[in-house]
Amino acid sequence: MSAGRARRARSARAALACAAGLVAWLGAARSWAQPPPGAVGGGQPNEIEAGKLSKVPKQTKFVEAEYPKDAFDKGIEADVILLLDISAEGKVESVGIAQPAEPPGMGFDEAAMVAAQQFEFTPAEMNGKPIAVQITYRYRFTIKARTAPGETPAAGGPGTATRPTAPARKPTVNFAGDLIERGTRQPLAGVVVTVFRDDGEKATGFEAPTDAAGHFEFFDLAPGSWKVLADPPGYYPFRTTETITAGQRIDATYHVERASYNPYDVTVTAARPRKEVSRTVLSADEIDKVPGGAGDPLTVVQNFAGVARSLEGFLVVRGSAPEDSQFFLDGTTIPFIYHFGGLKSVFPIGILESIEFYPGNFSPMYGRATGGIVDVRLKELKPKKVGGYADVSLLDTGVYLEMPLGKKGGLAVAGRRSYIDGVLNLAVPDDAPVSLVTAPVYYDFHLLGNYRPSPAHDLRGFFLFSDDRLEILFDNPTDVDPGFEGNTFSNATTFYRSLLTYRYVPGDRFENTMRVASGRDKISLQGGQLRFDLDIFTTQLRDAATARFGKRFALTAGADVLFSQTDALITLPLPPKEGEPPTDFDIENLVTTDVKDQRALDSAGFVEGEVRVLDDLMLLPGVRLDHFDRTDSYGVQPRLTARWQLSPTLTAKGGVGLFMQEPQLDETNSDFGNPDLEPERALHTSAGVELKPRPWLSFDVTAFYKNLWHLVSPTDRMVMDGGEMRPLLYDNGGTGDVYGAEVVVRHDLNANLTGWVAYTLSRAEREDSDVGDKRLFDFDQTHILTVVASYVLPRNWLVSGRFRLVSGNPNTPVINAVYNAGSDKYDPVFGAVNSDRDRPFHQLDLRIDKRWIYQSWIFGAYLDIQNVYNKANAEGVSYNFDYSESKAETGLPLLTIFGLKAEF
Amino acid sequence: MTPTSPVHAAGFRRALVVALALSAGVSAGCSEGFDPYNRLTGLRVLAIQSEPVAPAPDETTTLTPLIYLPPGDAVASMSWSWCPYAGPSSQGYPCLISEEQLAQLAGGADDLPPYDLGSGETASFDHTLDPDLLASVCAGAADQPELLDCEEGFPARVTLTVRSDSGEEVETVRILHLRFTDDQEPNQNPVVDGLRAVVDGGDEVIGDEPTVTLPRNTDTVVRADVPDDVIESYTGTDDDGQPEERVEELVLTWFVESGDTKSERTAFIDEIEPLEDAIENEWSPDGPDDYPRDTSQIVVVVRDDRDGVAWASGSVALGDAP
Numbered sequence A: 001m002s003a004g005r006a007r008r009a010r011s012a013r014a015a016l017a018c019a020a021g022l023v024a025w026l027g028a029a030r031s032w033a034q035p036p037p038g039a040v041g042g043g044q045p046n047e048i049e050a051g052k053l054s055k056v057p058k059q060t061k062f063v064e065a066e067y068p069k070d071a072f073d074k075g076i077e078a079d080v081i082l083l084l085d086i087s088a089e090g091k092v093e094s095v096g097i098a099q100p101a102e103p104p105g106m107g108f109d110e111a112a113m114v115a116a117q118q119f120e121f122t123p124a125e126m127n128g129k130p131i132a133v134q135i136t137y138r139y140r141f142t143i144k145a146r147t148a149p150g151e152t153p154a155a156g157g158p159g160t161a162t163r164p165t166a167p168a169r170k171p172t173v174n175f176a177g178d179l180i181e182r183g184t185r186q187p188l189a190g191v192v193v194t195v196f197r198d199d200g201e202k203a204t205g206f207e208a209p210t211d212a213a214g215h216f217e218f219f220d221l222a223p224g225s226w227k228v229l230a231d232p233p234g235y236y237p238f239r240t241t242e243t244i245t246a247g248q249r250i251d252a253t254y255h256v257e258r259a260s261y262n263p264y265d266v267t268v269t270a271a272r273p274r275k276e277v278s279r280t281v282l283s284a285d286e287i288d289k290v291p292g293g294a295g296d297p298l299t300v301v302q303n304f305a306g307v308a309r310s311l312e313g314f315l316v317v318r319g320s321a322p323e324d325s326q327f328f329l330d331g332t333t334i335p336f337i338y339h340f341g342g343l344k345s346v347f348p349i350g351i352l353e354s355i356e357f358y359p360g361n362f363s364p365m366y367g368r369a370t371g372g373i374v375d376v377r378l379k380e381l382k383p384k385k386v387g388g389y390a391d392v393s394l395l396d397t398g399v400y401l402e403m404p405l406g407k408k409g410g411l412a413v414a415g416r417r418s419y420i421d422g423v424l425n426l427a428v429p430d431d432a433p434v435s436l437v438t439a440p441v442y443y444d445f446h447l448l449g450n451y452r453p454s455p456a457h458d459l460r461g462f463f464l465f466s467d468d469r470l471e472i473l474f475d476n477p478t479d480v481d482p483g484f485e486g487n488t489f490s491n492a493t494t495f496y497r498s499l500l501t502y503r504y505v506p507g508d509r510f511e512n513t514m515r516v517a518s519g520r521d522k523i524s525l526q527g528g529q530l531r532f533d534l535d536i537f538t539t540q541l542r543d544a545a546t547a548r549f550g551k552r553f554a555l556t557a558g559a560d561v562l563f564s565q566t567d568a569l570i571t572l573p574l575p576p577k578e579g580e581p582p583t584d585f586d587i588e589n590l591v592t593t594d595v596k597d598q599r600a601l602d603s604a605g606f607v608e609g610e611v612r613v614l615d616d617l618m619l620l621p622g623v624r625l626d627h628f629d630r631t632d633s634y635g636v637q638p639r640l641t642a643r644w645q646l647s648p649t650l651t652a653k654g655g656v657g658l659f660m661q662e663p664q665l666d667e668t669n670s671d672f673g674n675p676d677l678e679p680e681r682a683l684h685t686s687a688g689v690e691l692k693p694r695p696w697l698s699f700d701v702t703a704f705y706k707n708l709w710h711l712v713s714p715t716d717r718m719v720m721d722g723g724e725m726r727p728l729l730y731d732n733g734g735t736g737d738v739y740g741a742e743v744v745v746r747h748d749l750n751a752n753l754t755g756w757v758a759y760t761l762s763r764a765e766r767e768d769s770d771v772g773d774k775r776l777f778d779f780d781q782t783h784i785l786t787v788v789a790s791y792v793l794p795r796n797w798l799v800s801g802r803f804r805l806v807s808g809n810p811n812t813p814v815i816n817a818v819y820n821a822g823s824d825k826y827d828p829v830f831g832a833v834n835s836d837r838d839r840p841f842h843q844l845d846l847r848i849d850k851r852w853i854y855q856s857w858i859f860g861a862y863l864d865i866q867n868v869y870n871k872a873n874a875e876g877v878s879y880n881f882d883y884s885e886s887k888a889e890t891g892l893p894l895l896t897i898f899g900l901k902a903e904f
Numbered sequence B: 001m002t003p004t005s006p007v008h009a010a011g012f013r014r015a016l017v018v019a020l021a022l023s024a025g026v027s028a029g030c031s032e033g034f035d036p037y038n039r040l041t042g043l044r045v046l047a048i049q050s051e052p053v054a055p056a057p058d059e060t061t062t063l064t065p066l067i068y069l070p071p072g073d074a075v076a077s078m079s080w081s082w083c084p085y086a087g088p089s090s091q092g093y094p095c096l097i098s099e100e101q102l103a104q105l106a107g108g109a110d111d112l113p114p115y116d117l118g119s120g121e122t123a124s125f126d127h128t129l130d131p132d133l134l135a136s137v138c139a140g141a142a143d144q145p146e147l148l149d150c151e152e153g154f155p156a157r158v159t160l161t162v163r164s165d166s167g168e169e170v171e172t173v174r175i176l177h178l179r180f181t182d183d184q185e186p187n188q189n190p191v192v193d194g195l196r197a198v199v200d201g202g203d204e205v206i207g208d209e210p211t212v213t214l215p216r217n218t219d220t221v222v223r224a225d226v227p228d229d230v231i232e233s234y235t236g237t238d239d240d241g242q243p244e245e246r247v248e249e250l251v252l253t254w255f256v257e258s259g260d261t262k263s264e265r266t267a268f269i270d271e272i273e274p275l276e277d278a279i280e281n282e283w284s285p286d287g288p289d290d291y292p293r294d295t296s297q298i299v300v301v302v303r304d305d306r307d308g309v310a311w312a313s314g315s316v317a318l319g320d321a322p
Helices: A069-074 A108-116 A284-288 A299-303 A420-427 B010-023 B099-105 B131-140
Strands: A059-061 A078-086 A092-099 A124-126 A129-131 A133-141 A173-181 A192-199 A202-209 A215-219 A224-230 A238-244 A250-256 A280-283 A326-329 A352-358 A373-378 A387-393 A396-405 A409-418 A434-454 A457-474 A488-507 A510-527 A530-549 A553-572 A591-614 A617-628 A633-647 A650-661 A680-694 A697-721 A724-750 A753-767 A783-793 A797-806 A814-820 A825-830 A841-853 A858-866 A874-879 A886-890 A895-903 B044-051 B060-068 B075-083 B116-118 B123-126 B154-164 B169-178 B195-199 B202-206 B213-215 B220-224 B233-237 B243-247 B250-256 B265-268 B280-284 B295-304 B309-319
Touching: A078 A108, A092 A108, A092 A192, A108 A133, A108 A202, A173 A192, A173 A238, A202 A215, A224 A250, A238 A250, A280 A284, A284 A352, A299 A352, A299 A783, A396 A434, A420 A434, A617 A650, A680 A724, B044 B154, B044 B169, B044 B250, B044 B295, B044 B309, B060 B075, B060 B154, B060 B169, B060 B295, B116 B123, B123 B154, B131 B154, B195 B213, B195 B309, B202 B309, B220 B295, B250 B280
Parallel strands: A173 A250, A326 A373, A814 B169, B213 B309
Antiparallel strands: A078 A092, A078 A133, A124 A129, A173 A215, A192 A202, A192 A224, A224 A238, A280 A352, A352 A373, A387 A396, A387 A895, A396 A409, A409 A434, A434 A457, A457 A488, A488 A510, A510 A530, A530 A553, A553 A591, A591 A617, A617 A633, A633 A650, A650 A680, A680 A697, A697 A724, A724 A753, A753 A783, A783 A797, A797 A841, A814 A825, A841 A858, A858 A895, A874 A886, B044 B060, B060 B123, B075 B116, B075 B154, B154 B169, B195 B202, B195 B220, B220 B280, B233 B243, B250 B265, B250 B295, B295 B309
């Protein structure tokens, strides 16, 4: 093979979509390497949209790959997605691996590459002229005719490169090496390494693909000087010269630099087929770089359509109260996701695969919620070497370490500690009226492992420990509240979860996933006469089995059982409910409840079908049956989702379903609430269209209507109970309506730009018991506009921005005040609930990332600037002591967070 | 209590958030940019004392307000009333039982105190309600202390509305516990004999006339004369409703016309906050630019935790900072 042969024509590289599963379009989501000045090839890489080609390449010659013997014997089948560079003559010039086979290490990748080098195509054309293009090609290894492996693969066609054939007798490896990515030390699998030289009148060249470990070997190279070239797509070409000496072997390690280390280049989009009306999925790499969250993975959820802005880390979805939405960890419930009520999430980015968000009409697999769902997906570890990162910011320091477990698994550990305590202790002056005995401090620890002994069996384990602590000593407790009895205030929140997952996939017709989660949640608050001690042990079992019956029908069925055992000792005022302002917090009227060894077993079963009525029309009928132990009630919740692909770029969708959840813990407590309450109910209805006019551009418009009833509502009514009058406190007489529309324009990476625009128009109204008028929900935000954009710059710079324009939150005005001479403070008298509204909110956040690539590690720095133009946004209203004066309470000012990250 | 679920503790968590916010001092009245609670600038009712604190049946209690008015202003009118069962504070404590309904409940008794207690500088309340009736009502609400806390007597509500010549109006409420059984121990109002300032290392009595001069923009120690032998012990109930010996807690609120005090309130809590700390504060009057007048009042109101209240006040001259 000549040197010129090794130089791929990159002047006009195209990405295109081909039909019938032969060639899958991938290219437009990638940013191609730009050769450095003086690099081979000469031309600038060009991105060409498939639609502008006048002719796509068609395969004219197919060569069957040799089936790896070991895999054949074990009955293992696999797909390899190849990257083929096709010349303007239709020849395969280069073969790379876009997605290696699963399981790795069986030889599928190498076999597919050898075969693909012999493929031939009719050239692609643009404006009638043949051009070189790059395509992706799925090579599927299937055992059908049981052809015995070991047959000689089809001979390569003219001009194709072949692996140098090992001599029949005793071949000798005299040049071997490892190809690894500079910085990350990830082995580069499936890359063709070329050695060549001018040998008199004839150029001589050989190629060898790297295996899964990035290793390559050449046999019996003639002594002398050989030029070496490795030019994987997306990387700068690597060239060097090696001198072969007779009787000696060369072992080399080559570090190949990726053209760009921006996170969007390496995102592997696992395009799980869409089955929901609305679902937003962001991979961990994307999440990490969204501005405004200081690298925190879960704050990004607030940028999605349908999610209201919230300061406290609450999840407010389509107008629902925060407690109506649920966070899940791989499908199992978790009690908290944030340290200190929103400061930072308990999950480091390293252990996450993605975040999936469903604003409504979610699958029957999910339940016990009438709002939305966020499912945090844990990473499937596939480390090929020991690696990790250390992340240092102004808030905390975290470390993450992952390592392979043989060839079939991986293990990761992560830990984090905040040092707000140190900063605050320095900031609090000696003569301040408070002392931080234990300043705010949080820790978390994670252990994640997965092991796949065979393709049919996948085992995963995860352990999470989280701890928050705070203790304040007051010089004068009466400065807090005249009724406050004590001089300390302490809060500790500790929880842990272990999660075991076993996934059984014997074939493509059946799959079963079983999850067992167990843990303990402990919350302790002590402050004067206030006390809150809650200790819950919980175990959850989820099992879901999916069976496929032909191409048109699949059925998923499962069970979801949640057991809890609770001890609690609580002395607090009645907590403010929806519509009640938190300023009406009366420390004089405390309620105590003492709970010992209370047990609850919430069980549920669900079934969901997937029916392809037509090739383009998919229906997902399902039902979930819940038994709510605390309220001893049942709920049958039918749900239906439909998706109809009207054209390759246009899909219509719709859904309707019933959703139920139990009242809050305090609401059914006999001391704090009404034990006779029933579950709340919601009917979700939504419909919309998705348009994808370009591979990198999509529009999603969804209208929704949510009807709520049986809502828990405060009431002043009294009831006779055991011959005595008592206040009912709550009943199920609340109703509500939420309606609106969401528009999302998403721009995947193209022309170095990625991001989305999300606009939500909504109205959330409710009617309480004993009150004839409708009013706004506490979290009604009529207009929510979020624009998120990231621009990839050369030299591993990345600039991101987020702009938000949101209606102000409703608030209840204070119209008068009465001096309470007993408590020595003024009691506010409120006007109509939520009849006023804060000023509109707008804020711009920026983030700048820079990475420096070294031989074995990567050093990164980021600057996250929140509220760039220092807008004093209203976050509520504050009043003077007698409520005769008021002003807008403002949110965070300009805030700059600097962080460093070292990856290895 | 019924069984619980770990995913539905949000209501309690909301209470927790509020409690945390309270501890952080972000509740109403604690915000920057407003005059502090204890700076006297306009019409204020600072306390209402009842003597005796909680009248026994057939006893008459006298209600006396402590009113502050800035120089040049005067009280235009005062209006007293009471109500046996008032609505929530968020609605302004509306009276939920009419006088006719009360008379019906009392079996047509004609000696009930009228809701209107007059418009005098003080008011008198005759506890003529039937103790058995009060005991019966309280027994029905024994498990609902947040609704009707009868530990110290039946909680009637007294309202005072004060208007000033300058047009200001303040509405004030307080609980008046009406004892209905001998088991309910009588309480005595606390005692505060006066105020002192530490000037040049010596205690100076702060009297009605400004004989003591305090430097502006300088912290001066001020003390309230609260005798420790008047702090009472009494039998209360613990969380389980069992009898428990307790020592009264005292909360002192310090009001000034000029400047700030180090603490708006100080407290005596037995075995937690000693009395010698509770009766002492620091006061820094404003400079002449912020407060041109050359005298300033200081008032301390002492409350115990059983409705008892007392106060002392005085005036000081303001001098240049040293």
